[in-house]
Amino acid sequence: xxxxxxxxxxxxxxxxxxxxxxxxxxxxxxxxxxxxxxxxxxxxxxxxxxxxxxxxxxxxxxxxxxxxxxxxxxxxxxxxxxxxxxxxxxxxxxxxxxxxxxxxxxxxxxxxxxxxxxxxxxxxxxxxxxxxxxxxxxxxxxxxxxxxxxxxxxxxxxxx
Numbered sequence: 337x338x339x340x341x342x343x344x345x346x347x348x349x350x351x352x353x354x355x356x357x358x359x360x361x362x363x364x365x366x367x368x369x370x371x372x373x374x375x376x377x378x379x380x381x382x383x384x385x386x387x388x389x390x391x392x393x394x395x396x397x398x399x400x401x402x403x404x405x406x407x408x409x410x411x412x413x414x415x416x417x418x419x420x421x422x423x424x425x426x427x428x429x430x431x432x433x434x435x436x437x438x439x440x441x442x443x444x445x446x447x448x449x450x451x452x453x454x455x456x457x458x459x460x461x462x463x464x465x466x467x468x469x470x471x472x473x474x475x476x477x478x479x480x481x482x483x484x485x486x487x488x489x490x491x492x493x494x495x496x
Contacts, residue, residue, distance in 0.1 A: 356368035356369055408448075408449040408450070409448045409449050410448060410449055410450050410451065410452040410468065410469060411444045411445070411446065411447060411448045411450070411451045411452070412451075412452050412454060413438065413443060413444060413451055413452070413453050413454070413467075414453075414454050414455075414456035414457050415453065415454070415455055415456065415457045415458065415459040415474055415477055415478070416456055416457015416458060416459070417443060417457065418433070418443070418453070418459060418463065418465075419457065419458065419459045419460060419461060420457075421441050421443050422461045422463065426441040426442065426443070427441045427443070429461040429462060429463045431464075432464045432465075432466050432486075433463055433464065433465050433466065434465075434466040434467070435447045435450070435451050435466075435467070435468075438451060449468070450467070450468025450469060451467045451468055451469075452467065452468060452469040452470065452471075453465060453467050453469070453470040453471070453474045453478075453485070454470075454471050454474055455471055455473035455474040455476075455477050458477070459477055459478060459481050459483070460481055461481065461483070462481060462482040462483045463478065463481070463483040464483055464484050464486070465478060465483065465484070465485045465486065466486045467485065467486075467487065468487070468488060469487065470485050470487060
């Protein structure tokens with residue numbers, strides 16, 4: 337029978353925090369491990385990237401590249417995983433496998449801007465995939481197994 341006053345943590349599970357500036361006997365007394373004087377011994381110091389007045393490296397180097405603000409992010413699924421989920425009866429190969437089925441099975445957490453299928457792994461089941469994108473080798477592998485891959489029709493630019 338346990339008593340509340342006899343409960344204790346496992347040995348080594350907790351560690352005492354370092355209390356600085358508590359006298360010479362503590363080992364971290366007087367300056368508290370900060371050395372003598374200077375900017376870094378004071379409180380409120382934030383000098384990441386500061387080079388003592390010299391132009392910092394990140395400002396000396398030229399700017400490069402571009403981050404597209406409206407880029408698409410796809411959830412990636414490999415053929416080997418689809419086959420594994422079919423074998424484990426988490427996906428039904430007889431029904432069309434679309435984004436909703438992949439999310440329901442737990443293979444994909446969220447759809448993002450669509451689901452892309454890549455050809456890593458082997459697929460033997462005859463499966464009808466309805467996804468946003470697929471690599472050429474993935475499409476070939478699914479069709480070789482007797483299945484099909486349906487991709488959305490590309491939106492053609494309207495010429496005016």
